[in-house]
Amino acid sequence: MTPELLEDGAKRLAEYKAKHNVTEDIAQSGGQAASFARVVQPNIVDVSAGGILYVDEITVSFDGFRALNKLSLDVRVGELRCIIGPNGAGKTTMMDVITGKTKPDSGKAFFGSNIDLLRLRESEIAERGIGRKFQKPTVFEQLSVFENLELAAKTDRRVRHTIFAKLTPSELDQLHATMKLIHLAGDGARVAGTLSHGQKQWLEIGMLLMQNPKLLLLDEPVAGMTDEETERTAELFLSLEGKHSLVVVEHDMKFIGELVNGGQREKKKIVTVLHEGSVLAEGSLADVQSNERVIEVYLGR
Amino acid sequence: MSTTATLTTTATPSALFDNRVRIGLAVALAIVFAVVPFLPDFYVTLLGKIMCFAICALAMDLIWGYTGILSLGHGLFFALGGYAMGMYLMRQIGRDGVYKSDLPDFMVFLDWKQLPWHWTGSEYFLWTMILVVALPGVLAFVFGYFAFRSRIKGVYFSIITQALTFAAMLLFFRNETGFGGNNGFTDFKRILDIPIATPSMRISLCVITGLVLIAFYLIARYIVQSKYGRVLQAIRDAESRVLFTGYNTLWYKLSIWTISAMMCGVAGALYVPQVGIINPGEMSPAASIEIAIWAAVGGRATLIGPILGAFFVNGAKSWFTVAFPEYWLYFLGALFIAVTLFLPQGIIGLLRKLRGLRNGAKA
Numbered sequence: 001m002t003p004e005l006l007e008d009g010a011k012r013l014a015e016y017k018a019k020h021n022v023t024e025d026i027a028q029s030g031g032q033a034a035s036f037a038r039v040v041q042p043n044i045v046d047v048s049a050g051g052i053l054y055v056d057e058i059t060v061s062f063d064g065f066r067a068l069n070k071l072s073l074d075v076r077v078g079e080l081r082c083i084i085g086p087n088g089a090g091k092t093t094m095m096d097v098i099t100g101k102t103k104p105d106s107g108k109a110f111f112g113s114n115i116d117l118l119r120l121r122e123s124e125i126a127e128r129g130i131g132r133k134f135q136k137p138t139v140f141e142q143l144s145v146f147e148n149l150e151l152a153a154k155t156d157r158r159v160r161h162t163i164f165a166k167l168t169p170s171e172l173d174q175l176h177a178t179m180k181l182i183h184l185a186g187d188g189a190r191v192a193g194t195l196s197h198g199q200k201q202w203l204e205i206g207m208l209l210m211q212n213p214k215l216l217l218l219d220e221p222v223a224g225m226t227d228e229e230t231e232r233t234a235e236l237f238l239s240l241e242g243k244h245s246l247v248v249v250e251h252d253m254k255f256i257g258e259l260v261n262g263g264q265r266e267k268k269k270i271v272t273v274l275h276e277g278s279v280l281a282e283g284s285l286a287d288v289q290s291n292e293r294v295i296e297v298y299l300g301r
Numbered sequence: 302m303s304t305t306a307t308l309t310t311t312a313t314p315s316a317l318f319d320n321r322v323r324i325g326l327a328v329a330l331a332i333v334f335a336v337v338p339f340l341p342d343f344y345v346t347l348l349g350k351i352m353c354f355a356i357c358a359l360a361m362d363l364i365w366g367y368t369g370i371l372s373l374g375h376g377l378f379f380a381l382g383g384y385a386m387g388m389y390l391m392r393q394i395g396r397d398g399v400y401k402s403d404l405p406d407f408m409v410f411l412d413w414k415q416l417p418w419h420w421t422g423s424e425y426f427l428w429t430m431i432l433v434v435a436l437p438g439v440l441a442f443v444f445g446y447f448a449f450r451s452r453i454k455g456v457y458f459s460i461i462t463q464a465l466t467f468a469a470m471l472l473f474f475r476n477e478t479g480f481g482g483n484n485g486f487t488d489f490k491r492i493l494d495i496p497i498a499t500p501s502m503r504i505s506l507c508v509i510t511g512l513v514l515i516a517f518y519l520i521a522r523y524i525v526q527s528k529y530g531r532v533l534q535a536i537r538d539a540e541s542r543v544l545f546t547g548y549n550t551l552w553y554k555l556s557i558w559t560i561s562a563m564m565c566g567v568a569g570a571l572y573v574p575q576v577g578i579i580n581p582g583e584m585s586p587a588a589s590i591e592i593a594i595w596a597a598v599g600g601r602a603t604l605i606g607p608i609l610g611a612f613f614v615n616g617a618k619s620w621f622t623v624a625f626p627e628y629w630l631y632f633l634g635a636l637f638i639a640v641t642l643f644l645p646q647g648i649i650g651l652l653r654k655l656r657g658l659r660n661g662a663k664a
């Protein structure tokens with residue numbers, strides 16, 4: 001431990017003792033005072049170990065069929081991870097497990113080093129900072145673009161708050177900034193159901209950004225987009241890199257190429273290949289593209 | 302200033318009282334206070350009754366039109382409010398019943414010697430007012446909690462609400478339950494010690510019903526225009542998106558479900574003194590389905606639509622049952638099918654389309 005950290009810890013201990021009026025050692029083990037070096041708050045993701053997502057040997061079966069088979073995956077803070085794999089490989093199921101929609105038969109899933117995802121409901125996981133985009137774009141069709149984004153904004157989401165809630169100026173600013181970012185600046189009043197497929201994808205991405213999540217899971221985000229829209233989306237994701245951690249599932253290899261080669265090149269990005277519910281290969285794009293087993297099951301077809 | 306300017310360009314809802322609402326309110330209040338007192342008796346009762354139904358349709362709109370949860374059990378909540386009021390009215394009869402007893406006639410007839418426990422306090426008007434909202438409210442809350450927590454949705458939810466009201470009807474049919482069996486409660490004499498079968502009482506009840514309807518409309522309008530109301534609509538459009546955005550939808554569904562049930566309870570309590578009877582027929586499956594039909598005919602998710610729907614369908618019903626009673630159910634069925642197929646937005650949708658055509662013709 002570095003001296004600064006030790007000093008920090010001593011200061012926190014003194015503050016804690018002062019606040020709670022304790023004089024003697026309040027927690028100890030083997031005759032030594034417990035360490036106050038780092039205070040972990042139960043609902044706030046702890047990424048001090050460098051990882052934002054740990055998936056460990058997750059197995060999910062549907063009526064005996066193993067959609068995920070001892071799948072393990074680690075994602076670092078600020079990473080942009082691409083996941084590829086043929087249809088039915090289990091990519092969507094993996095996201096279902098991480099976001100609490102599907103409970104696995106066995107395995108572990110942690111958000112940071114402290115939040116056990118398998119113990120939480122969907123809404124609680126979202127509240128802790130994991131945002132998810134569905135494979136099929138899912139927006140509130142009968143509400144306006146503006147209202148869609150408003151509902152996604154990160155505020156108190158309990159009934160007793162929303163019944164009296166008013167948009168705050170800072171939310172409004174964030175809303176307008178997001179509309180610009182997703183290229184829907186002039187379409188605030190439009191009913192979301194009238195947007196094109198690609199625009200709905202963007203709106204959903206915008207809703208994720210309004211949530212201000214620490215980890216974004218994006219399931220085939222450019223499906224149904226034109227080439228131009230796809231390029232703009234790649235730019236958008238690259239601009240998020242570093243500020244958020246991203247896990248992108250995609251089929252479109254051109255898009256994956258843009259993600260991997262664009263942005264902060266010096267960080268070599270890892271691509272994970274899923275097949276039949278587990279990791280087939282992991283490494284740089286060039287590595288996995290030249291991996292024989294990958295070529296066999298996926299790329300070569 | 303700039304904030305309001307941005308807001309007006311972005312389809313956030315209009316104010317609680319915009320001009321159309323002000324005019325509508327003025328007309329509604331004028332009808333309630335200036336027209337009702339001069340209507341013939343028959344029409345006062347008919348209007349009062351239909352306004353009670355309109356409250357149910359409004360309640361149905363909140364849960365079905367806005368939240369996408371079709372209840373086929375709202376007749377039960379209506380009946381519970383009605384029975385709570387009915388118990389009080391039975392006690393108000395005092396010793397003026399056929400058997401000149403302190404007990405309601407049907408209890409004497411069953412040879413009961415004292416009031417059953419659940420009639421405790423039924424002589425107090427205030428307690429009755431509490432029961433009118435608490436009975437449907439508590440039942441809806443408990444039932445809704447388990448149903449929504451188990452993620453029962455769509456047609457499954459509709460079916461179990463229908464089963465619930467059917468079970469309740471069978472229970473209330475039994476004499477042992479202590480609610481007058483299949484005859485229910487009737488022959489009311491007084492309310493708040495004032496004789497009930499007088500023109501002035503009829504007018505008062507009708508006026509009160511009108512005011513309650515207006516108040517509920519405004520509450521409902523506030524609800525659907527709030528962020529809470531937009532979360533409800535979001536649940537209707539894509540519940541999973543709402544969940545993954547971090548809202549625990551259980552509490553949203555449960556709260557609006559309970560509010561909707563309590564509104565129906567109030568409607569039932571206003572209905573019973575006006576029509577002079579409550580019996581288990583109000584819990585028949587058809588009664589609950591009719592509430593949904595009023596909302597659909599008027600136009601779901603419009604608030605004013607279901608109110609108009611209740612007026613239109615029940616107005617037609619009272620005319621049919623005089624002119625050709627045997628055809629009423631055929632008409633109702635045909636109306637429902639026609640609305641489902643051709644007018645998914647109901648009467649309001651039709652009016653909007655006509656206005657669009659007229660504006661189009663002008664341009």
Ligand SMILES: Nc1ncnc2c1ncn2[C@@H]1O[C@H](COP(=O)(O)OP(=O)(O)O)[C@@H](O)[C@H]1O
Nearest residue numbers: 062066067085086087088089090091092093094
């Ligand atoms: N709810 C479910 N019930 C039964 N089988 C399912 C269910 N969800 C997914 N599966 C199966 O699990 C496998 C993995 O699906 P999925 O995760 O959607 O794959 P991917 O997103 O990689 O295309 C598929 O074979 C699919 O049919």
Ligand SMILES: [Mg+2]
Nearest residue numbers: 091092093135
């Ligand atoms: Mg998939």
